[in-house]
Amino acid sequence: MTQSSWEVADERRLVFDAPVTAVDVRIVNGTVNVVGTDGGSARLEVGSVEGPPLIVTHEGTRVTVAYRDLPWQGWSKWLDRKGWHRSAVVSLVVPARADVAVGVVDAAAVVSGVEGDTSVRGVSGDTTLVRLSGRVRAESVSGGLEAQSVTGELSYDSVSGDLTVIDGAGPSVRAGTVSGDMLVDLTSSGGTPIDLALTSVSGDVAVRLPDLADAQVNAETAGGAVTNAFDGLTVTGEWGAKRVTGTLGAGAGSLRASTVSGSIALLRKPPADEEGAASASAAGSAPGPTSGKVV
Structure with missing residues (x-):
């Protein structure tokens, strides 16, 4: 060789x-x-x-x-970090x-x-992933991860780093943090069922789904607030633990999210024609709710 x-x-x-x-x-x-x-x-x-x-x-x-x-x-x-005197571009x-x-x-x-497959491991420092179509595995102690237009499987584990997924269209997103927040914005997946599994201890979890999402939903928090923008989902529990459950579309996919003390937000993207008209002015901004009730 x-x-x-x-x-x-x-x-x-x-x-x-x-x-x-x-x-x-x-x-x-x-x-x-x-x-x-x-x-x-x-x-x-x-x-x-x-x-x-x-x-x-x-x-x-x-x-x-x-x-x-x-x-x-x-x-x-x-x-x-004692004795670190090095840097490279x-x-x-x-x-x-x-x-x-x-x-x-x-x-x-x-x-x-x-x-191809991408693996990122870090102690600190933020990571940005753009237009990746292979499997993605990321781990960090405190660094955040932003994934834009990633169409491959995505998994992320961190202690305090935040996860932001923009225009996600991959077959699955699986992420776990201790205190990091998670915001996952999914675009239309062309018929591929949603497969989300998000867990945190004290971080907030927000998921924005296409208007015609297709998934079985089970999202829960032990002590945080809940926001739900889908009429087809049911919120149970008014004090302490709260859960959002139900079926969107045919229920072919799966959305599981849990946090102990953080909040849960399930947000709905506007229909494609409305979103297209608004996308130019909203480019680069974090996705927010189109409607929903906070419990």
């Missing part, structure tokens, strides 16, 4: 002429940007490096960009079908246009 290796201590650009089907990036502080493309060779641009050099290897069809002392396992040691252009794995500590990560 052919292997090439580079030690990168300052700005540098590398082009990988041999095929690339997987990339691993692990950095502390700075920024990671991975973009999938349909043509051309994979290439790496390192904007700046402070502290230890990055080690870049191209082994077989896998490219790795990382520090020698930052493995995938044993992330707990990076919670002790890394941009990768890769074939769209490549698998992408990113690990960050106090760094922002952006992955877009990738059709």
